[in-house]
Amino acid sequence: MKKIVILGAGISGIGAGYHLNEDKNNKVILFEKNNSWGGLCDNFTINGFRFDRFVHFSFTNNQEVRELFEKGSKSIKHIPNPSNYYKGTWLKHPAQNNLYPLSNEEKEKILCSFKRREDKEINEIRNYEEWLRIQYGNYFAENFPMEYTKKYWGVEAKELETKWVGSRMYKPTLEEVEQGMRTQDTPLTYYAKEMRYPVTGGYKSYLNYLVKDLNIRLNHEVKEIDTKNKVIYFTNNTQETYDELISSIPLSEMNKLLKNIPKNILEEIKKLRWTSGYIISLGLKNKNIPPYLWFYIYDKDIPFARIYSPSHKSSDNCPMGCSSLQLELYFENGKKINLSEKEVLEKSIQKLIEMKVIKEEDIIVRDIRFEKYANIIFDFNIYEAREAIKKYLKDIGIKTIGRFGEWDYFWSDQSLMSGIRIK
Structure with missing residues (x-):
């Protein structure tokens, strides 16, 4: 029996685990650093308000993905109204x-x-x-x-x-x-004509069918990968051997996990750029919010780029009679905002009030969370750098999957298929 270890139980790792589990000659184990699976498709709940980690809809035309998602959860269908x-x-x-x-x-x-x-x-x-x-x-x-x-x-x-x-x-x-x-009477020209979201349980519910038979070990953050002896060491002082290794860990983290990386590969890793972000989540005691599923903000004096409404996506995401919003604020990794998390939260709320989107007295939940990895920055070094790094990893026996393992601008369906198509 071949022992396959998958690092990361986000959507791509789950896709790989589901696919490789179909072969009964494989023993597949997923290791996840967090205390729950799902990666950026995961969610959290505060006082009855559910918020996704970053914001998701499904609008895939991939029939295989649609069928797998529907096995995980029935969908609410939305006509986009950004x-x-x-x-x-x-x-x-x-x-x-x-x-x-x-x-x-x-x-x-x-x-x-x-x-x-x-x-x-x-x-x-x-x-x-x-x-x-x-x-x-x-x-x-x-x-x-x-x-x-x-x-x-x-x-x-x-x-x-x-x-x-x-x-x-x-x-x-x-x-x-x-x-x-x-005139405002113009046709819909958004690139997706229909958006889908689970009826209950947040976006990660779409993965319920895929994870039901997976061996996922939570709270296992990788400390070191020894590719010569095929051993992974974790920060909780445990270790695991493998026959085959698949990773959704960001390419930019590999210099911390692998020893004796050639200098030219270290230089390529240094070239990788990405955005980090804050997700600001607000629960409101009434439904007095704009009707849009999401909207974009262009004003330079307003710090956040986009706002979504979890409560518009599904009423299951908040208590009856309430509503919710999530704000996305991004910056290049390593650049300083010069504000504390509390100051970012309060400044963002104040801007929302000035925009007449919410009222201060209606807020009953306020939360801010940092995500180190949000999006890949597509500068002029990205293609050569990522190919050199991925080739090196492949040569030492590490297959890469997912948005940050492949270092690409993947939507959730593409991330899933990145795992499912692994060989």
């Missing part, structure tokens, strides 16, 4: 073709700039800032996505390359921009 907050104004999403609420003066600046866009082939575009200017014109690019980039990615748009964009950013025609300035 919105945008910009200088006190609410705009339908995506903002670029839903500018009707803006003043005529600002609409004219956006339209004139849009008409004066450069015409370049995709292979001539040097960075994400240039991509934004070419797609939307200078005025819109500077005031909307370039400001949002600094809040979401923690860097200037010119520091990013563009392969990651894909279908995430809608590119309207001139006619669509003009129509969206004349």
Whole structure:
């Protein structure tokens, strides 16, 4: 029997465990550093309010993933209704073709700039800032996505390359921009037409079917991996041998877990960049919150980038008659905010009150949590660096999976399939 060890019981590790468990010749063990499984798909509960660790919906078109998720939990289906907050104004999403609420003066600046866009082939575009200017014109690019980039990615748009964009950013025609300035009656152009969320138990409920037969050992944080002798040492003074090793641990952590890494690989690890983040979770004693499932904030003086409503996703996420919000605040790992967690929490709440999203007297739960790993930063070093690191790990017998193990911009379905497709 082959003993397979999987490091990390997030969605990719669970996917790998489920897939490898199907072969009865395998003995599969998952080790998770936290006291519950799920990784960033996990959740926590405070006074009857359930909050996901970071924010999730399922909109996958992958039939295998949809079937596995439905075996874990029945779904609530939502038609996406995202919105945008910009200088006190609410705009339908995506903002670029839903500018009707803006003043005529600002609409004219956006339209004139849009008409004066450069015409370049995709292979001539040097960075994400240039991509934004070419797609939307200078005025819109500077005031909307370039400001949002600094809040979401923690860097200037010119520091990013563009392969990651894909279908995430809608590119309207001139006619669509003009129509969206004349009327709010515009078609849905969001990249997903339906969003799904579990009826009960939060997003991790989608994984219930996958984990039911898995051997998951919690509270096991890796201290060292000895690939020569195939032994893993944990911080709780236990150890485990393996025949095959699969890891969803971030590539950027490998220099702490492996000895005798070649200097060139250490240099590649140093090049990796990512965002960390705070999740601010609020429980409210009434339902007096905006109707949107989520919305984006562009104002530079407002620290958070996005807000979601767990209570809109499922009424199971809060007590009857109540509502809830979650705010995401990001920054590049290693950069200082110069505020304590308490100050970040209080400043964010004050901004929400100024935005007239909530009232101070309605808050009955307030919570802030730090996540070291939120998103990969797609700068110009990422592709060569991650391939060199992954090749080295493969050569010493470590297979990598998941958003941070593969160091890619994976949605939850892609992370799951990263594990399921492991060989």
